[in-house]
Amino acid sequence: MLTQLLDVFGFLSVLLRGGALALQSLVLGGVLFRCWVLRPAQGLWRDKGIAQSCRRLTFWSAMGLAIMELFYVFTSAAILMGTTGLTMQDVVGAHFFIAGVAAAGAAAIVVAAITRPKHVSAVLLAASVVILSAFVMTSHAAGRMEHRPMLIGLTAMHQAATAAWIGGMPYLLLALARSREVRTAQFICRRFSRLATLSLMVLVGAGWGMSLVYVGSADAAYGTTYGVMLVSKIVLLSVLLVLGSLNFLIVCRLPVDAAGSLPCLRRFAEAELGIGFTLILAAASLTSQPPATDLISGRVHAAEIAARISPRWPRLVTPDRSALSPASALDWSPYGTRQSGLQSFVPGASLHANGPGDIAWSEYNHHWAGLIVLSAGLLAVMARSSHAAWGRHWPLAFLGLAVFLFLRADPENWPLGPRSFWQSFAVADVLQHRLFVVLIVAFSIFEWTVQTGRTFGRAALVFPAVCAAGGALLLTHSHSLGNVKEELLVEVSHIPLAILGVTAGWARWLELRLPSDRPRYILAGVWPVCFVLIGVVLLNYRES
Amino acid sequence: MGRRFSQNLVLVFALVTVASGHAILIETTPAANATVTGPVVTLRLRFNSRIDAARSQLIVVLPGSRSRKLLLQPQPSPDTLISRAGGLTRGTYKLRWQVLADDGHITRGEVPFKVN
Numbered sequence: 001m002l003t004q005l006l007d008v009f010g011f012l013s014v015l016l017r018g019g020a021l022a023l024q025s026l027v028l029g030g031v032l033f034r035c036w037v038l039r040p041a042q043g044l045w046r047d048k049g050i051a052q053s054c055r056r057l058t059f060w061s062a063m064g065l066a067i068m069e070l071f072y073v074f075t076s077a078a079i080l081m082g083t084t085g086l087t088m089q090d091v092v093g094a095h096f097f098i099a100g101v102a103a104a105g106a107a108a109i110v111v112a113a114i115t116r117p118k119h120v121s122a123v124l125l126a127a128s129v130v131i132l133s134a135f136v137m138t139s140h141a142a143g144r145m146e147h148r149p150m151l152i153g154l155t156a157m158h159q160a161a162t163a164a165w166i167g168g169m170p171y172l173l174l175a176l177a178r179s180r181e182v183r184t185a186q187f188i189c190r191r192f193s194r195l196a197t198l199s200l201m202v203l204v205g206a207g208w209g210m211s212l213v214y215v216g217s218a219d220a221a222y223g224t225t226y227g228v229m230l231v232s233k234i235v236l237l238s239v240l241l242v243l244g245s246l247n248f249l250i251v252c253r254l255p256v257d258a259a260g261s262l263p264c265l266r267r268f269a270e271a272e273l274g275i276g277f278t279l280i281l282a283a284a285s286l287t288s289q290p291p292a293t294d295l296i297s298g299r300v301h302a303a304e305i306a307a308r309i310s311p312r313w314p315r316l317v318t319p320d321r322s323a324l325s326p327a328s329a330l331d332w333s334p335y336g337t338r339q340s341g342l343q344s345f346v347p348g349a350s351l352h353a354n355g356p357g358d359i360a361w362s363e364y365n366h367h368w369a370g371l372i373v374l375s376a377g378l379l380a381v382m383a384r385s386s387h388a389a390w391g392r393h394w395p396l397a398f399l400g401l402a403v404f405l406f407l408r409a410d411p412e413n414w415p416l417g418p419r420s421f422w423q424s425f426a427v428a429d430v431l432q433h434r435l436f437v438v439l440i441v442a443f444s445i446f447e448w449t450v451q452t453g454r455t456f457g458r459a460a461l462v463f464p465a466v467c468a469a470g471g472a473l474l475l476t477h478s479h480s481l482g483n484v485k486e487e488l489l490v491e492v493s494h495i496p497l498a499i500l501g502v503t504a505g506w507a508r509w510l511e512l513r514l515p516s517d518r519p520r521y522i523l524a525g526v527w528p529v530c531f532v533l534i535g536v537v538l539l540n541y542r543e544s
Numbered sequence: 545m546g547r548r549f550s551q552n553l554v555l556v557f558a559l560v561t562v563a564s565g566h567a568i569l570i571e572t573t574p575a576a577n578a579t580v581t582g583p584v585v586t587l588r589l590r591f592n593s594r595i596d597a598a599r600s601q602l603i604v605v606l607p608g609s610r611s612r613k614l615l616l617q618p619q620p621s622p623d624t625l626i627s628r629a630g631g632l633t634r635g636t637y638k639l640r641w642q643v644l645a646d647d648g649h650i651t652r653g654e655v656p657f658k659v660n
Contacts, residue, residue: 079650083642084601094599096648143567143593143647145623288649290568294592 015476018284020072021159022277023065024103024135027110028160029167030058031124037168037175037191039121041184049178050188054171058114065131066107073100096138103134132160140214140291147213154206161203162283165196166276169269176266185262186254193251196244204237213293220292223299225488227292232475232495233282236275239503243272267513271506278472278502285476300488308489314367314539315360323357324411359543365408366541372401374535380528383451392451395463398444402437409433435473439466464509467527471501486543493541497534504530567593567645570623574657582632582659587614587639589655594622594646601642602627605654607635622646632659 038051077091091097106127113120113127136142136159141151172192179185211230221227250265376397383391410433411417413424424430446462449455475498507526514520573588574580587602602614602625614627625643637659642652 076648076650080599080644083650084599086599090599094596094644094648095646096644099648138648140593140647143645145594145621290592294568294570 015281015284016068016072017287018281018476020065020068021135021280021284023061023068024131024159025163025167025280026061026170027058027065027107027131027167028128028163029165029169030054030061030114030171031110031128032164032195033168033171033175033192034058035121035125036164036195037171037188040191041187050175050184053174053178055114057170057174059111062107062110062114066104066111069100069104069107069134073097073104076100095142099134099137103131106130106134132156132163135159139287141210144213151210151213154209157202158206158210161199161206162280165199165203166273166280168192168195168199169273169276173266173269173273176262176269182259182262189251189254189262189265193248197248200241200244214291216293219299219301220295222305223301223488224289224292224295225491226286226289226295228488228491228495229282229286229289229475230292232499233279233286235499236279236282236502240272240275240279243268243275247272263515264519267510267515270513271510274468274506274509275502278468278475281472282475298485300485300492304485304489305492308492308542309540311540312542314370315363316367316371318364319357319360321411321416323355324361325355325358356544361408361411362543363541365405366538368404368408369401370535370538370541372397372404372535373531373538377528377531377533377535380531381525384524384528393448395444395447395451398440398447402440402444405433405440406437409437432473436470439470439473442466443470460512461509464505464507464512464527466505467508468502468505471498471503471505474498474501490543493537496537500530500534500537503527504534567591567595567643567649567651569641569653569655572639572655574655576655577657579658579660582634584628584630585632585657585659587627587629589625589639589641590621591623591625591643591645595619595625596644596646597625599644600625603640604629604632605638605640606632607637611640634660 034051034054038054073096076096077088077094080086080091080094081088109127110124110131113123133156136152136156139155139159141148141155144151172188175188176185179188215221215224215227215230221231247265247268250261250268253261376394379391379394379397381391382388383394385391407415410424410427410430413419413427413430414421419427425434443463443466446455446459446466450460450463474494504527507523507530511520511523511527514523568591570590570592572590573586587604589602597616597619600616602616603611604614605611612629614629617626617628620626625641635658637657639655639657640652641654642650644650
């Protein structure tokens with residue numbers, strides 16, 4: 001029962017860690033924004049609403065952080081007590097307990113202090129240092145045997161820089177939205193731009209230093225889950241840098257054309273913010289993986305990756321259901337498996353290996369899904385031409401994908417397998433797949449109404465939001481603690497899908513939100529191409 | 545029904561955080577599937593991370609599936625756990641471990657070995 005429930009909610013832990021990191025960034029980003037951007041501008045402006053809005057966001061972020069940290073601490077303590085027979089008195093001295101309570105306490109101080117109008121900057125900064133230290137105490141750096149002080153320092157710098165830049169972005173957006181005077185907006189943009197540039201340099205420098213220790217070699221970068229996740233972070237950071245550079249250029253142009261440039265800056269900042277928080281989710285995913293340098297055996301070689309991704313004709317004929325492995329029991333226990341050698345696993349993790357029938361079934365599913373997405377992408381490309389306006393019905397293809405996934409993705413479960421509809425939710429993979437089905441249905445319906453002119457305004461943003469959220473969720477999908485080779489090879493195809501999903505989502509978002517026509521025309525071509533590429537990647541997906 | 549549901553709900557939330565983890569076993573004595581001489585066996589596990597020994601545990605599963613919790617000796621190094629199991633007669637055993645890493649992650653696993 002215990003391991004079964006752990007299996008179900010295993011992937012949620014990455015989301016929770018991501019949520020805690022995001023809230024930490026928002027709190028620290030809010031305090032830094034207040035001290036670095038708003039305070040120097042106090043004598044300049046008459047827009048009192050700016051400070052009030054920023055205070056409110058910091059207040060709620062700190063409140064959320066305090067609750068989430070306490071939740072983490074007490075659930076971890078409950079698990080430890082339940083599995084080892086320790087008492088609460090024994091657990092309170094653990095590092096995670098001290099760190100969690102300290103972070104929650106410091107967040108509570110921020111909540112109390114932020115509502116006071118004056119003389120609180122020192123208190124807020126001190127509380128921020130405590131929050132940052134608490135997070136560093138529960139990072140990889142705290143547990144390392146070698147280079148520990150240096151890694152602790154680099155982790156602190158990396159997280160602080162992330163908070164200043166990504167965590168500060170919502171405050172920039174709020175401030176710009178509340179600014180009634182152009183000169184106030186100009187001042188805020190200039191100050192934040194300096195902070196973001198400095199933060200970026202620190203973030204990249206510290207990240208580079210950590211990757212030298214945690215990854216260490218090229219074969220670890222592509223041969224381990226940690227390495228592959230890190231590469232995906234670097235790709236997302238590159239996209240973020242492009243957006244950041246565009247915003248930097250806009251800030252430079254502000255003195256010339258503030259009224260025309262500011263709306264563009266706000267829209268790019270929205271995308272920067274979204275991709276930034278996706279990066280934080282990817283970082284949370286990394287914290288659940290052992291550093292690449294620690295996995296000496298079980299790494300995937302370049303030749304194995306090349307063999308796996310080399311093009312092959314898709315499998316379009318379904319294997320018989322009788323070829324599948326029998327449904328595993330819901331009370332499956334990792335103990336007593338026949339695997340030999342050193343095994344480390346998170347309670348609830350599955351070590352079940354797929355047979356040839358299971359692999360054929362999964363590949364067939366992915367290939368048909370790829371065909372559907374490829375068709376939708378090509379229709380979306382064609383819809384840009386006035387001669388094929390019917391292509392605008394492309395979102396309906398995704399309803400077919402949702403039905404297909406619901407029926408085929410998990411053959412052990414209803415309607416194809418022995419497990420009932422409700423029992424099936426007790427399996428982590430199935431829960432994730434069902435979540436994706438709901439997302440796909442929401443996406444296709446909303447986008448079809450938008451594409452056919454039935455809905456206008458904010459409803460159009462549902463598609464990019466769902467698309468970007470789907471990509472971000474995919475970054476957390478399937479995480480093997482033991483870095484079983486096969487799971488990593490599957491992940492090698494999932495990560496491009498996640499990055500293409502995030503790119504498609506934010507490209508469409510910008511197409512809808514940007515005020516000027518030329519960049520919108522370019523972006524309108526980006527997301528359909530992303531769809532086509534997603535279809536191609538799925539069509540070449542293989543598990544053997 | 546309602547009470548069972550709420551108990552399960554508490555349990556579900558109580559289990560969420562364990563699932564993230566990354567302490568991995570680097571080497572063990574005895575090695576996995578190795579044969580050692582009894583009746584007293586020294587057990588040594590080295591991890592890739594600092595381990596909170598006070599909140600970690602080793603259990604030896606005896607032939608016949610009975611198990612015995614082992615007393616941990618002082619750590620020779622922050623990444624290593626050591627214990628001595630006595631009275632191990634000829635047979636197949638499993639060393640079950642659960643560790644709390646210094647970064648707050650809980651991980652567990654097992655090492656099968658034989659005594660001749």
